[in-house]
Amino acid sequence: MKIGLFFGSFNPIHVGHLIIANTMATTTDLEQVWFVVSPQNPFKKSASLLHEFDRFDMVQRAIADNASLKATDVEFHMPKPSYTIDTLIRIQEKYPQHSFKLIMGEDNLSQFPKWKNYEQILEYTGLYVYPRPNAAEHGYKHHPAVTFVEAPLLDISATFLRNHIKKGKSIRYMVPEAVEQLIRLKKFYL
Template identity: 40%
Template sequence: MQPIKTAFFSGTFNPVHTGHLILANYLCEYEGFDEIWLSVSPQNPLREKLSSNNDRQRIEMLNMAVNGNSKIRTTDIEFTLPRPSYTIQTLEALRKKHPERIFTLIIGADNWLSFNRWKDYNKIIEEYPIYIYPRRGYDIDERSLPANVKLCHAPIIEISSTQIRQGISEGKNMNYFIPRPVYDYIINHGLYKNKD
């Protein structure tokens, strides 16, 4: 039996937006993955800690966003592991729990340029395939990449969660930036009313 090619894409998803989903869709349809797993990161050691209530809401919104898509799934694996959340620990836990799958790490070009700050980054490069998606302003020289690392040519979507949070806090209509169920959830729960 062939292993299931699974892309693993972790992020704050605060909130998930159409850019995240376009990237996930691209990876499944153009890069040959059987599935892509999206994971809310509870505490990125390189970012500010979010509240536990915010964690729960981000998971709910992510589940709403991918509902009905058989190739795009969510996982709460990072909430079962010690914090802060280190990618190497997550990947090892996934491999142990799902030996029938080959996991590929998905990261943005901005993260690749600071990848040497990640815990055990050399081990990740040696043991796991990595796909880098493009971000404007972060140029990657494909010729310099290790054999296990590939630059994918997904479309560059200039939408950010920060932009969405700010827009909502200013009373702007952001409904086309976010899947409709997620937008309704944000409005109904009064999220992002204050700038953060």
């Protein structure tokens, strides 16, 4: 099976993430998309992160009704911070019967050469890239290991959602109903 790996903090998961994952699963040769919930992104501060198990729970609730989408906690069992190349190797070792592609937003391409072993990532899995507003120049438009996938441009961020929650404002329609209920129930981000 050919599987797309969509890495992120998902703090919280929102409709933008879901639309990208579903677009990848339904318009490309990918048979599934797995959300790789990252305990700690090496480029982000961990202080604003909800506990990894809570974020994983939100992702599972968000995708429960879609057989093409799965969540994996593979990085929870790895040294922190985990680097994408190490996770890709771990996943391939764990699931040798599958092939994998890394899904990434175009806004990450300008920073991609700063990633640990980025050339190896290109060789190992290649990239499926979705457009992002105001993406910087990157030089990967014609790279043979990079496939650009047409997807809706949604400029919604988890930071915006967390700020909305802190101010007591509605996040309805920006996150799945099951995620909104969990956020309210557990008083996340307050």
